[in-house]
Amino acid sequence: MIGSVVVVGASLAGMHAAHTLRAEGYGGGITVVDADGHLPYDKPPLSKQVLAGDWDVDRITLPAAREDLGLDYRLGRRAMGLDLADRFVRLDGGERVGFDGLVLAAGASARWLPGAPMLGGVHVVRSLDDCLGLREALDAGPARVVVIGAGFIGAEVAATCRGRGLEVTLLEAAATPLERALGPVIGGVMADLHRDHGVDLRLGVGVAGLDGTDRVEAVRLDDGSVIPAEVVVVGIGVTPNTGWLEGSGLELDDGVVTDDTLCAAPAVVAAGDIARWPSARYGERLRVEHWETAIQMGEAAARRLLADHDGRPVESFDPVPWFWSDQYDRKVQLAGRSSASDDLEIVVGSLEERRFVALYGRGGRVVGVLGMNRPRHVMALRELVTDGVDWPEGLARARAMA
Numbered sequence: 001m002i003g004s005v006v007v008v009g010a011s012l013a014g015m016h017a018a019h020t021l022r023a024e025g026y027g028g029g030i031t032v033v034d035a036d037g038h039l040p041y042d043k044p045p046l047s048k049q050v051l052a053g054d055w056d057v058d059r060i061t062l063p064a065a066r067e068d069l070g071l072d073y074r075l076g077r078r079a080m081g082l083d084l085a086d087r088f089v090r091l092d093g094g095e096r097v098g099f100d101g102l103v104l105a106a107g108a109s110a111r112w113l114p115g116a117p118m119l120g121g122v123h124v125v126r127s128l129d130d131c132l133g134l135r136e137a138l139d140a141g142p143a144r145v146v147v148i149g150a151g152f153i154g155a156e157v158a159a160t161c162r163g164r165g166l167e168v169t170l171l172e173a174a175a176t177p178l179e180r181a182l183g184p185v186i187g188g189v190m191a192d193l194h195r196d197h198g199v200d201l202r203l204g205v206g207v208a209g210l211d212g213t214d215r216v217e218a219v220r221l222d223d224g225s226v227i228p229a230e231v232v233v234v235g236i237g238v239t240p241n242t243g244w245l246e247g248s249g250l251e252l253d254d255g256v257v258t259d260d261t262l263c264a265a266p267a268v269v270a271a272g273d274i275a276r277w278p279s280a281r282y283g284e285r286l287r288v289e290h291w292e293t294a295i296q297m298g299e300a301a302a303r304r305l306l307a308d309h310d311g312r313p314v315e316s317f318d319p320v321p322w323f324w325s326d327q328y329d330r331k332v333q334l335a336g337r338s339s340a341s342d343d344l345e346i347v348v349g350s351l352e353e354r355r356f357v358a359l360y361g362r363g364g365r366v367v368g369v370l371g372m373n374r375p376r377h378v379m380a381l382r383e384l385v386t387d388g389v390d391w392p393e394g395l396a397r398a399r400a401m402a
């Protein structure tokens with residue numbers, strides 16, 4: 001039996017792992033380490049309701065953090081190293097925390113603009129402190145907010161800033177927002193959505209640099225134009241938090257590499273945004289940055305850890321990813337994995353009314369179902385992706401629902 005588990009990362013994946021360990025009857029010690037000093041919280045509202053000022057911070061505390069799970073919290077403490085041979089995690093200050101089982105759930109950090117100076121007024125949105133810092137800057141009523149990157153986080157931040165009545169310029173290097181994930185057609189719908197809400201959307205432009213001495217004053221584009229800005233938000237993706245694991249002996253390659261059961265080494269599992277596992281369903285290693293996947297991984301990783309000790313069957317982890325994004329009054333939901341080169345058919349509603357369901361197809365099969373303000377349809381059609389239904393059959397079944 002394992003006597004002690006250490007969980008590094010007290011966010012979605014780590015807290016679900018801790019909860020599952022208890023739910024499965026594990027009664028030993030669980031030490032939960034997190035560099036963030038706040039009680040564990042949920043992240044999606046950080047670009048939406050909390051940034052808008054509509055929700056109090058108390059509201060985003062994770063349910064598992066409200067329960068008495070008998071956890072030994074080390075909040076505000078950073079894991080600095082891992083010794084696999086002697087099985088301990090080294091914290092800042094030098095303390096060693098030994099383990100019989102380790103859950104790596106340290107997530108990812110927002111990427112900074114390459115080469116850009118650390119000027120006042122430039123923000124990212126990953127942690128609660130990031131969000132509160134940006135919210136305070138927005139409360140001051142800046143003349144213009146420039147958002148760099150029209151991925152999901154940047155697009156949501158732009159929408160929230162418009163909701164607060166601020167002038168917003170949204171910059172994107174690709175030809176449409178979210179093009180790589182959703183393709184040019186749906187990207188075009190997202191572009192029109194932002195423009196119709198008054199966003200100054202600039203597509204196909206790169207950022208050459210930030211101007212300012214202590215505080216940012218303007219964003220310089222590579223086409224030579226300059227956009228004055230009091231507040232800049234950088235939303236250009238994330239990097240998995242694996243720096244502290246370098247030299248530990250774990251395989252690191254855009255995340256902690258695991259087997260198909262989320263095991264990274266004997267007695268070590270990884271879950272959430274930090275983990276990269278081989279998916280038989282997609283025939284490649286995946287690292288997914290979605291809320292639901294982080295929960296599923298936390299739960300599966302905890303069960304995997306216990307399986308070593310109680311002999312329960314080990315499950316292969318291979319779910320269909322699920323994602324949503326809220327922008328203005330539109331909810332986008334995606335089941336599966338879409339890409340710009342997939343076939344695309346609108347099967348319910350229309351792009352013009354911005355209330356539709358689209359199917360993505362690849363290799364003769366349905367690989368994604370995307371809905372805009374069609375939650376009931378997306379839920380019902382999710383099984384087309386789960387079952388890998390043939391493209392013609394998937395189209396017929398989806399159209400029958402219209």
Ligand SMILES: Cc1cc2nc3c(=O)[nH]c(=O)nc-3n(C[C@H](O)[C@H](O)[C@H](O)COP(=O)(O)OP(=O)(O)OC[C@H]3O[C@@H](n4cnc5c(N)ncnc54)[C@H](O)[C@@H]3O)c2cc1C
Pocket residue numbers: 008009010011012013014033034035036042043044045046047077078079080105106107108109125126127153241244271272273274288289290291292294322323324325326
């Ligand atoms: C602003 C925002 C909005 C989002 N909106 C959506 C959405 O609408 N829909 C959706 O599906 N997904 C959304 N997501 C994604 C989703 O929230 C993430 O996939 C999820 O939070 C990942 O959870 P995690 O536990 O793996 O990692 P994280 O949430 O990144 O947590 C990792 C934790 O590890 C800690 N940590 C890191 N390094 C160390 C270290 N060395 N020592 C100790 N602690 C460490 C960090 O402080 C952090 O608390 C959003 C994410 C963000 C940031």
